[in-house]
Amino acid sequence: MSHPHLQSGHGVRFEWGPTGAQRLAPHVSCVVIVDVLSFTTAVTVVADAGTRVFPYRWRDETAAVFAAEHEASLAVGRRAANAASPWSLSPAALRDAPFTPRLVLPSPNGSAIAAGAGGTPVVAGALRNATAVGNWLARHGYGTPDRPVALIAAGERWPDDSLRPALEDLIGSGAIVTALREHVGDVLSLEAAVAASAFHTTRDVAAAVADSASGRELVEGGFAQDVVIATELDASSTVPVLTEGAFRDGVAGRPGRMSG
Template sequence: MSDWFLQGQYGVRFEWGPVGARHLASDTGCLVVVDVLSFTTSVTVAVEAGTQVFPCAWRDETAAAFARDKGAELAVGRRAVTPASPWSLSPAALRRAPFTPRLVLPSPNGSAISAAAAGSTVVAGCLRNAAAVGRLLARQGHGTTERPLVVIAAGERWPDGSLRPALEDLLGAGAVIDALAARGGGPLSPEAAAARACFDRTSDVAAAVTSCASGLELARSGFADDVAVATELDVCAVVPVLTGGAFHDGAGA
């Protein structure tokens, strides 16, 4: 492939999914992964509590072995939560769960994007911490033509495995881009500017996420509390940064 897809003349860039992450991360020093329902939202909840979060792309026997190797608890599926295994990808469940210092959090979308950005600074962004992410990255000089960054919306998957662009991730990415632009980041690529405009022109972001396809899926499956946590706009001051294989709070950096 040629370099036309890299959005190379812009300080803030935007793309979708693990494939987009692999291609654009190679040309930037910082990648913000946005997976609102629910990987990056869950990461913020866990890191707020003081937990180190190890991303893992798969929820199978390799994830269990990975957790044992890291001396960490393993998050289970939403419906598999038990008193013995209270941690899951559900941010609401994580709030209720007892504290654990180390947690492996499987997610085929958010974790795969984090892994695709090897060599770049990886930050977990969502609606809860968009302003904090923008503040930190602007303070560190990211998001300029000299130090470009890319915001990756995770999206979801259709049954055939292809990418389904998801409104909640577009809005979350737009919120991060808006926070960066408000602090001097840029110039924005047309793709990034469009994501920002989607966020700016959505009068009620929480309502949009709650009533979009992904929000309805979770609510009708009994996990409306997860959507409520994910739509807490700018309530979180932590900025999870992937360091040594785990997300830690980088807001004090």
């Protein structure tokens, strides 16, 4: 018998963090990372412009070596961005930065989940491209009991490095589940259904994300525009798919719009 934690028998599943990704990835056909503030939102912003994004797990001196090996620009920390290094994990900074064809984006959460997926296909999902991702999954046959998909909410980290579930990632995952359910019906695990319900019952998604713990942290830190960009619901038709180590747009569709 399958372990209950695998949510077996369901076409659409939901779990948290790098450990959840490692646990579910071998048992599903696709993994969707959701890190609204801000890894996957940042990926959508630069992928919209045609940039290939290389996720990297560590934000240390090895990141520069990795970027050089891939002939890519390197994103720095939010507060470290400057004229010489204008790319950072801040979606607002990325939107204003010069175009670069290849970018290394260090992220302990989002990149760790991508690495933990092994050989399972990985997609970057966010509120900005929720419907586009749901449509793309359905077109590729994902989200059925025979080809299940796992939505992995990245969450944040407590000071002791343990997982802190994050409201914005629950809502973002629910937006994608909602779009996918339009195609595949009620094949959701209870966990995925609860995520969808969180999206549906949030009347004002932008206000909720801004007032969440993560949103307030960014606003108080001077990065309110990052929260604004992260809550541009369905503003992007880009579906970043991890291919040969980098996220690149997997489709050029035009998503419909949803409301919470």
